[in-house]
Every structure is written in C-alpha cells, then in structure tokens.
Amino acid sequence: MAQPLNACEYLLDQRLAAGDAERIALTGPAGDLTYAQLHDRVCRTAAGLHATGLQPEQRVLLLMADSPEFVIVYLAAMRIGAIPVPVSTMLRADGVAELLRDSRARLLAVTPEFAGQAIEAAAAAPELAAMILAESAGAGAAGTATRPDSGAPVPVHPLGEVAAGSPDEAVYPTTADSPAFWLYTSGTTGLPKAAMHRHGSIPVVCETYAAQVLGIRPDDRCLSAAKAFFAYGLGNSILFPLAAGAAAVLESAPARPPALAALAQKFGATLFFAGPTFFANMLNAELAADSLAGVRLAASAGEALPAALQRRWTAHFGIDILDGLGMTEMLHIFLSNVPGRIRPGTTGVAVPGYELRIVAEDGTDVPPGTAGTLLVRGDSAATGYWSRYAASRQVFQGEWLRTGDTYVRDADGYYCCLGRTGDMLKTSGMWVSPAEVEQRLLAHDAVAQAVVVAGRDADGLEKPVAYVILRPGRAASEDDLIAFSRAGLPSFKRPRRVVFVDAYPTTATGKIRRVELRAMATAVLASAGSAGG
Secondary structure: OOOOOOOOHHHHHHHOOOOOOOOEEEHHHHHHHOOHHHHHHHHHHHHHHHOOOOOOEEEEEEEEOOOOHHHHHHHHHHHHHEEEEEEOOOOOHHHHHHHHHOOOEEEEEHHHHHHHHHHHHOOOOOOEEEEOOOOOOOOOOOOEEOOOOOOEEEEEEEEHHHOOOOOOOOOOEEOOEEEEEEEEEOOOOOOOOOEEEEEEHHHHHHHHHHHHHHOOOOOOEEEEEOOOOOOOHHHHHHHHHHHHOOEEEEEOOOOHHHHHHHHHHHHOOOEEEHHHHHHHHHHHHOOOOOOOOOOOOEEEEOOOHHHHHHHHHHHOOOEEEEEEEEOHOOOOOOEEEEOOOOOOOOOOEOOOOOOOEEEEEOOOOOOOOOOEEEEEEEOOOOOOEEHHHHHHHHEEEEEEEEEEEEEEEEOOOOOEEEEHHHHHHEEEEEEOOOOOOOOHHHHOOOEEEEEEEEEOOOOOOOOEEEEEEEEOOOOOOOOHHHHHHHHHHHHHOOOOOOEEEEOEEEEEOOOOOOOHHHHHHHHHHHHOOOOOO
C-alpha cells in the first residue's frame, strides 16, 4: 500500500509541526501572512471548494496574479485532491476559453484584474460550473457569465464567501503518484499541452535543486521576475520558500526592473530569480549598483544565459547568477551551475538526483565534445500530456525525457547549450549554433541583446540573421557588427544581416518567439539580398 503524501501537507502542515507557525510565509505589497495564517486560510478555502461540489481530480483553472489568493487556492485545491491548473495571465478571453474546454475545468478562480476576460471565457466553456473571484478594494465581486447557446448563467462567487466558513484541516489521502496539478506549456511548437504532475514531484524539486543547489534557508526571502503561472515561477515563489520555511515576496503587477529592485530593497529579498531577457533589461535600466544589495544569489532559466551578459550583470551588481535549465515537463531546474563553480556560457552540471544523456539522431550516446539532443531522467517528470498521446510518446520516452535542446558536454562534465534542436541552422554545408553567434555579438560593447535565427535567402539557402537591441546611449551600424562577428568567428558563421529592434516578440511566459523572427529573417533576406554574401 502506497504511503500517503499530499503536497499541501508537505508544504504547509509540516511547517507548523516544525514550529514555524509565526514565521512569515508570504510578504509583499498585499501584506504579510504567517504560516499559521496561511494554513487557516487554506483550510477554510479547502472547505469552501469542497462545499461548491468540487471533487477529487476535477480541475480548477487559476487565472490569477501572483498574490496570497493564488497561493491559497493552489494549495487548497491540492489539499482536497482536486487539480489546480495555473494559466498565463497574458491570455485573451479566447485563449482562456480554449484551456477551460481542454482541461474540462469545473471551477475558474480569478483575481479582479482578469475578471473581464474570465467572464467572457466562462461563457464559452460548457463544463464550467462556477467562477470564484478574489476580491480587492473597490472591485465588484459578484456577477454572472451567460452562455450564448443556452442562456444558462455561470455563477460568480466571491472568494471571501467561499472561504468564510469554519476551517477543515482534513487532507485528502493522496499518494506520491496521485495527480496534483497541471501546467500548460507555452505552445511555441503547436497547441498548448498540459503537463500532468504528481504530488511526489514537489518534494523532488524542493529537495534537489532548491536545497542542494540554491541552498535555500529559512531566513531567505524569494523574489521572482518569472510569474507563478508557469513552472519556473511556481517553484521560485511557492514551492521552494514554503518547503524551507522561508518567505515569498509576491508582486501582482508585471515585472519591471526598477519596480522589482525597489521590492527587493523594501522586503529584504535574498534570492532573486529571472530570465536572461530580464537580466539584460536590468542593465539597460541603468539601476544603481547597490539596487540589490541584500540579494545573496540570483538564478536564471528559460533560455541560455550568454556569458557576456552574465559577466556584465555580475560585475555591475556584485551578485553571482546560477544559469540553469528546466522544463515545464520536469517541473523545475535539473541542470545548473552551482555556487563557487560557475562557468559563464555553460548551463553547468547535472543537479543531484537527475541523470543526463546527449544522443545522436539514432539515439546512441555521443562522446564529450560532440553535439546532440539532451535527454534527462528524474523523479519530477510529468506523467505525460493531458489528451496528447502522440506528443507524449515523442517527449516521454520510457524513463527518459527528450528536451528538444542541442547540447555539448565538455571533459569536465559541464554542459553548453547550442540552442533548440530545431533552431540549429546549416550554412555553407556546416552546422551553426545561434548561441555561438549571439555570444560573439554580445561581446560588442554597444550590444545589449542579440538573437540569431535562420532565414532563407533568394536561393532558398539558410543564412544567419541577427536581431539586436543596442545598449542605451551606444551606437553601432549593421556593417560594424557584421565586421565584428567576422573578426571573432569563422566567416560562414557571421550574420548576413543585422536588424536593430527595440524588443522581441515573446510567448506568454516571456520566451522569445524565434519562429516569428525566422519568418521576418526570410523576408529581410529575400527583399534586400544577403549582405556580405
């Protein structure tokens, strides 16, 4: 008989048992909650969700800003055996409706700023039973969404009323293998897919990356530019701090460098999480060097962190960045640099508890120094994608998960990302890693960010095209950067065109949409020819 394990109990009840009741669990502009207060509100909300008729393994879609209410609903749903499904707050109503229908969610929990698109989406979700709206000052909480086909209402209940009854401390008897929560992938390669995670996945990521790489402590305060609706932010802002008895600094507004720096100072952040684009934006914002004075360590994920950007950021702020690789399907980071052994330009080494392989197209392992597709094995892997049989078979291959990233491992066991497997390009008959060209461009003192993609020229041949954001107050021409690239790279790797932009198209989770840039690059090459041959 499997031993009971409920992720809510693991994250919350064990903190009370450890004597942390009066420690701060959540802080930020919305105020403080101690572990005892958070436990009380979670138990009241769990009782209220159960009273609405929500059953174990039924889904609750969370269209919620990073807030105490997000944490409370997420934990309360798992406590009663239901399945919370956080989704991007950047979705429009039609995107929310699509995920409501795909997940067959029974409840939709919303914070007030997203009530409009939620009500519109609810009307197009026939299996949705009700909405739960978190109240805020001056916000109307009640109302209805009306389905256009039947005219039937979808009731909208204030969260305060749902959680107004007596707390119920009962915990549904889940096990490590019981379904706990879903996370939708960004959908950059097709329709969004829900990765289904077990209750047992949460202790795994908390006791591997969080404990053994970050070295998270009870006195830490975690601040994440990445939001909690996707895997990286969920770990940073909820799973890791609660598992360690630390505190999460929650900010409901979109992440902006000056605002997050101010939050870090005001609320005493010690661990800071972001992605490469945000780290670059912090430098571009010209923040003071002591803006993050209390932060002891930063972490990066989402995309490979270029070595030049890492060095500039650390030189300015005096804080090390641990670049790592994680996936929605693996819940969090499984490959990372570690404190004291950081190699800029690499993604580090395997996180304790995970195994890695690099394989050729035929599935055989390749030797160090040879590029191939990265595979990972570990106990935080999702069980598969909801209702996506073919996609599950392609990605989840027995005990191994196919990342879709091209990597090379050196003789010391450090892994270097060469880009997404589909992002590699072949020019003049030779393979070119976009990451290598990007790192060369970033070494130019005028370049803040660089993204290199393949475009097809008038002959239909692939050529590198660079999309560059310049540093404030700096200047460089297209010819300057092409010549700079040629001086540091083999000629066939140089970008044939350099396009200056103010920003990049991004997914809902902030990753650069290279597929859009590739289409733009082909148009650039076709219209003007490939500069420099």
